[in-house]
Amino acid sequence: MYHIIINPASRSGKGLKIWKDQVEPALRRGGTEYHTYFSEHAGDVAKIAGEILSHADSTPVSLIVLGGDGTVNEALQGISDPSKVILGYIPTGSSNDLARDLGIPTDPTAALDLILHSGTACSMDLGTVTYADGRKRRFAVSCGIGYDAAVCEEALRSKAKKVLNRIGLGKLTYLSIALKQLFATRAISGRLILDDKPPIEIGNILFTACMLHRFEGGGFMFSPDADATDGILNLCAVGDISKALILFALPTAFKGKHYRFNGITPYQAKKICIEVSSPLWVHTDGEVTQKSRSITVTCEQNALRIIKGQT
DSSP states (O other): OEEEEEOTTHHHHTHHHHIIIIIHHHHHHHTOOEEEEEOOSTTHHHHHHHHHHHTOOSSOEEEEEEEOHHHHHHHHHHOSOGGGEEEEEEEOSSOOHHHHHHTOOSSHHHHHHIIIIIOEEEEEEEEEEEETTSOEEEESSEEEEEHHHHHHHHHHTOHHHHHHHHTTOTHHHHHHHHHHHHHHOOOOOEEEEETTOOOEEESSEEEEEEESSSOBTTTBOSOTTOOTTSSOEEEEEEESSOHHHHHHHHHHGGGTOGGGSTTEEEEEESEEEEEEEEEEEEEETTEEEEEEEEEEEEEEEEEEEEEEOOO
């Protein structure tokens, strides 16, 4: 039995159509046994995942998520014990960075075929962010504090994005917000503490991205050396660099060439503490819930089994 959580609003509101026109007919043709759950509001996916797992026995639950990386992130918040799940992912989001790194097709029927027939269940690391107030949140791809999270936060509440999504131009929202946020961002000092070693001071932090996988933000290869099975967090720290130079540096991150610029620095650690002089937005897989003056990020090695393709 497959339990399938569907985010109808994914892929610019086309998630429901993708389910009805492509995925559901393929399941019926194959005689696959499944049960469906549809999210309607923020937080629904976590509740649904928790309810599914509450009825689980000793057999791992075969859970499929149809949505974006944010939908997977929401599902993780409801899964108290990831070892009880084998996750299949049908990526219908705007970024799909998790699928990009795991060889999961963005074509829905091909992703379904991978889950049902040709894919392999492999173990993958999960990360956890602990905020200054003690709250915790899991992530599968990356988390970050600062500029990138501020862009996500504004995009999530943008009225323009909803309009542009309807005509398939939602990414234009991110571009305009990214430029606005870049020049509106104030100088914030901070420091990094890696595995309880002496602090690394940064005079002007723009953002830090803690990566399990290589990509975030729709294909930015912020951590070319990231391995989601090694129990290590890869950190891309951006600070003490002019905003004008950032405009040249960020496009090079699509090829992982951004570390040639002074002020963009890679680090690795099993535990990363980031402290900033003023509260900043924090994201987990592009989902933004709160600001914080500090975060502690840890990695749980091989915590979740997920169906992947050839990479």
